[in-house]
Amino acid sequence: MRIPFHRPYITEEEINGVVECLRNGWLTMGEKTLEFEDRFKNYIGSKHAVAVSSCTAALHLSLVVMGVKEGDEVIVPTTTFVATAEVVNYLGAKPVLVDVEIDTHLIDVEKVEEKVTDRTKAIMPVHFSGQPADMDEILDIARRHNLYVIEDAAHALPSWYKGRKVGTIGDITAFSFYATKTLATGEGGMATTENDEWADRLRILRLHGISKDAWKRYSKEGSWEYDVMENGFKYNTTDINASMGLAQLRKLEDMWEKRKAIARTYSEAFAGLDTVVPYKVKEDRVSSWHLYPLRLNLSALRIDRDTFIKTLGGKGIGTSVHFIPLYRFKYYRERFGYSAEDFPNSEWVFKRVVSLPIYPSMTEEELSYVVEVVYDTLRRYKR
Numbered sequence: 001m002r003i004p005f006h007r008p009y010i011t012e013e014e015i016n017g018v019v020e021c022l023r024n025g026w027l028t029m030g031e032k033t034l035e036f037e038d039r040f041k042n043y044i045g046s047k048h049a050v051a052v053s054s055c056t057a058a059l060h061l062s063l064v065v066m067g068v069k070e071g072d073e074v075i076v077p078t079t080t081f082v083a084t085a086e087v088v089n090y091l092g093a094k095p096v097l098v099d100v101e102i103d104t105h106l107i108d109v110e111k112v113e114e115k116v117t118d119r120t121k122a123i124m125p126v127h128f129s130g131q132p133a134d135m136d137e138i139l140d141i142a143r144r145h146n147l148y149v150i151e152d153a154a155h156a157l158p159s160w161y162k163g164r165k166v167g168t169i170g171d172i173t174a175f176s177f178y179a180t181k182t183l184a185t186g187e188g189g190m191a192t193t194e195n196d197e198w199a200d201r202l203r204i205l206r207l208h209g210i211s212k213d214a215w216k217r218y219s220k221e222g223s224w225e226y227d228v229m230e231n232g233f234k235y236n237t238t239d240i241n242a243s244m245g246l247a248q249l250r251k252l253e254d255m256w257e258k259r260k261a262i263a264r265t266y267s268e269a270f271a272g273l274d275t276v277v278p279y280k281v282k283e284d285r286v287s288s289w290h291l292y293p294l295r296l297n298l299s300a301l302r303i304d305r306d307t308f309i310k311t312l313g314g315k316g317i318g319t320s321v322h323f324i325p326l327y328r329f330k331y332y333r334e335r336f337g338y339s340a341e342d343f344p345n346s347e348w349v350f351k352r353v354v355s356l357p358i359y360p361s362m363t364e365e366e367l368s369y370v371v372e373v374v375y376d377t378l379r380r381y382k383r
C-alpha cells in the first residue's frame with residue numbers, strides 16, 4: 001500500500017467552482033474573492049477578512065501596517081516554518097527566537113518576557129499543528145510592553161482557544177490555504193482583524209498600493225483611472241483560488257471531523273506505549289489537527305527518528321518533520337548567531353518528532369495500515 005503524507009480533498013464542488021470562473025472569464029481578484037472574504041469573516045466571526053496570495057504575504061503585510069521597521073525586533077518561536085521569521089527579515093527587523101514547550105511545541109510563554117527589549121514591536125505566536133498558543137499570557141505580556149500580536153494560524157483552521165475561535169483573538173491573524181492545509185486552494189492566505197484602518201491598508205497594500213477597488217478597472221463598472229496611495233505589493237489572490245476556497249469552506253467542518261477522528265485513532269492506538277512520548281493538547285484548546293505529531297521515546301528504541309522515517313517510507317508510508325528549528329538553518333546561524341545549545345526543548349522535540357499522515361481523504365484501510373506499521377516498527381526496534 002502507498003499512503004502519501006498528504007492528498008488533497010477535491011470534489012466536484014471545487015472543480016465546478018473553478019470551471020465557472022474559467023467560463024465567466026474573470027481570472028484575477030473579483031467578485032468571488034469578495035464573496036470568499038465575506039464568508040470567511042462570517043465563519044471566523046471577525047470584523048474583517050482580507051484575502052491575499054499566501055499566509056506569508058498576510059504575515060508580511062501585518063508587520064507593515066503595524067509599522068515594524070529596520071532595527072526593530074519581533075519575537076518568533078524556533079519551531080515554525082521559515083516564513084514566520086522570513087517576513088521579519090523583509091523589513092530589516094530581527095526575528096528574536098524563543099524556545100518551545102516540550103509537551104506542545106508551542107512558544108514557551110515563560111521565556112518570552114525575558115526577550116522583550118525596547119526595540120521589540122510584536123510577538124508572533126504559532127498555533128503549532130492547530131493547537132492555539134497560550135494567548136492570554138501572550139496578550140498580557142504584549143499589553144504590558146505595548147507590543148502587537150500577530151498570530152501565525154497557518155495550521156489553525158478551525159481551532160478554538162478557551163471557547164474563542166482563532167482569528168478573533170490577537171491583533172491580526174494570518175491563515176494559509178497552501179496545498180496541504182486544512183482549507184486548500186493551492187496557494188492563498190487570509191488576514192483577519194478587528195481594526196478598520198489596518199484592514200483598509202491591507203487591502204491597499206496587497207495590490208500595489210493603489211486605491212481600494214482598483215481591480216474593478218478591468219470590469220464594466222471600472223475606470224482606467226487610479227491613484228497610488230503608498231508603495232505596495234503584488235499580493236492579491238485570484239477568483240480561481242477563491243472559488244476553490246468557497247467550496248472548501250462549505251465542507252471545512254466535515255473535513256475537520258475526519259481529521260479529529262484520525263487523531264483520536266492514532267492517540268488511542270499508541271497510548272500507553274513506552275516507545276512514544278504523547279503530544280499534549282491543553283484542556284482549554286480545540287485543535288484543527290492539521291498535523292499529527294508522533295514523538296519517539298529514543299531511550300526505549302534502538303533506532304533514531306530518521307531511521308524510523310526511512311522504515312515507514314520503505315513500507316509505503318509518507319511522513320514529514322515539522323519543523324527543522326530555525327536556528328539550525330545556515331542563514332539564521334550566520335546572520336544572527338543562533339545555535340542549538342540555546343534552545344534545549346526545541347532540540348529535544350526536533351530529534352523525536354515525526355508527522356504522520358492525517359487528511360480527510362484518508363480511508364479506514366489506509367489509517368489501519370499506518371497504525372499497524374507504526375505499531376510494528378515501534379515493537380520491532382524496542383530496546
Ligand SMILES: Cc1ncc(COP(=O)(O)O)c(C=O)c1O
Nearest residue numbers: 054055056081083154176177178
Ligand atoms: C507555521 C506556518 N507559517 C506560515 C506558513 C506559510 O504559509 P504560506 O505557504 O501560505 O505562505 C506555513 C506553511 O507551511 C506554516 O506551516
